[in-house]
Amino acid sequence: MRIAVCPGSFDPVTLGHLDIIERAARIFDKVVVAVFTNPQKTPLFSMEERVDMLLEATGHIPNVEVDASSGLLSDYALKLGAQVIVKGLRAISDFEAEFQMARMNKKLAPSIETMFMMTANEYSYLSSSIVKEVARLGGCVGQLVPQGVARRLAEKAGRS
Numbered sequence: 216m217r218i219a220v221c222p223g224s225f226d227p228v229t230l231g232h233l234d235i236i237e238r239a240a241r242i243f244d245k246v247v248v249a250v251f252t253n254p255q256k257t258p259l260f261s262m263e264e265r266v267d268m269l270l271e272a273t274g275h276i277p278n279v280e281v282d283a284s285s286g287l288l289s290d291y292a293l294k295l296g297a298q299v300i301v302k303g304l305r306a307i308s309d310f311e312a313e314f315q316m317a318r319m320n321k322k323l324a325p326s327i328e329t330m331f332m333m334t335a336n337e338y339s340y341l342s343s344s345i346v347k348e349v350a351r352l353g354g355c356v357g358q359l360v361p362q363g364v365a366r367r368l369a370e371k372a373g374r375s
């Protein structure tokens with residue numbers, strides 16, 4: 216069975232993420248979307264909320280599972296029996312960090328390949344950070360994130 220991991224912080228999941236997940240699910244037998252804690256970022260949504268939003272957003276794709284982890288991605292992928300880590304690339308600016316992570320993961324777990332998918336044109340400018348910023352200032356993000364996420368962002372914005 217061909218298993219791929221799609222890792223990220225997903226704070227929150229956007230339609231850009233979802234496009235990559237859907238495309239990966241057409242190629243691999245199983246895709247595990249793994250929400251990782253990133254100590255360098257202070258998340259807006261708790262781990263539980265991020266997992267819930269991903270579960271809602273991927274409910275229509277039968278071969279996608281959602282999980283949470285806080286350790287090393289390479290260890291996680293090995294334990295899962297995954298062969299591939301799938302990541303999205305938006306722009307040249309993503310390349311350097313992704314290159315470094317892919318090389319390091321290859322060093323730590325030589326049997327696992329990192330594969331990159333180019334972002335869809337319409338989502339190439341989209342990041343969780345810009346979506347949070349627009350929502351916080353009262354802008355409409357309905358076309359950029361799944362419905363449930365837009366609702367939760369509006370709730371958070373209303374409370375701040």
Ligand code: ADP
Binds near residue numbers: 305341
């Ligand atoms: P971000 O970089 O927005 O904080 P994550 O850490 O959750 O997002 O990213 C997880 C993965 O999803 C990364 O490989 C990232 O490049 C990819 N990704 C994020 N946004 C998009 C997008 N709009 N199109 C394609 N891939 C994306």
